[in-house]
Amino acid sequence: MSSAEMIARMVGIGLGATLFMDLVAWLRKRLFYVQSLDYALVGRWLGHMVSGTFSHPSINSARPTRHERLIGWGFHYLTGVVFAGLLVAAVGKDWLYQPTLVAALLAGLLSVAVPWVIMQPAFGMGIAAANTPNPRLARQKSLLTHLTFGLGLYVAGWLLV
Structure with missing residues (x-):
């Protein structure tokens, strides 16, 4: 497989996994009334970075x-592509030919560090949502969302084999 094919496959897997995660979030919202992150807030956070503001008391x-x-x-979809690339970088290009569930779920699990340690504190929520009204629920939602992303990596990986 050429480098261009590998990159194209990683992009497809990242986009597919993010789409899978978003479809599950949509189903959770429609069936169980579980709200997910409003990605406009991510754009707001990034937009304020241009003027040098990297964190907020409340996004x-x-x-x-x-x-x-x-x-x-x-940015949400770009991040999915980056995480797919990190997965392949960590476990090797053979994963592109034969995706494994454990590696994909582990990548999803590890990816939850980004919201817990970077985004939530920058949004004024504290580390791992410690300053929210119900930190445990916020952490569970983040963890489930990112494990869903991991499952999406696996599903997208197999669809693109």
């Missing part, structure tokens, strides 16, 4: 930025 009360929803969703 919800921060001034909205131009095109924050589009930027947030784009």
Whole structure:
């Protein structure tokens, strides 16, 4: 497999896994009324970085930025592609030919560190949502979402073999 084919497959897996995660989140919202992250807030966070503001007391009360929803969703899918690339970098290119569930779920599990240690503190929620009204629930939702992403890596990997 050429480098271009490998990159194309990793991009496809990352996009597919993120789409899978989003479809599960949509189903959880429709069936169980479980709210997921509003990716416009991610775009707002990124938009404020341009002016040097990297954290907020509350991202919800921060001034909205131009095109924050589009930027947030784009970054969300870009992040999925990056995590797919990190998975392949960690376990080797053979994973692209024969995806394994354990490696994919572990990648999803490890990816939850990003919201817990970077995004939630920057959004004013504290490390691992410690400053939210129900930190345990917020952590469970993040963990389930990222494990769903891991499952999506596996599913997308097999669909693209």
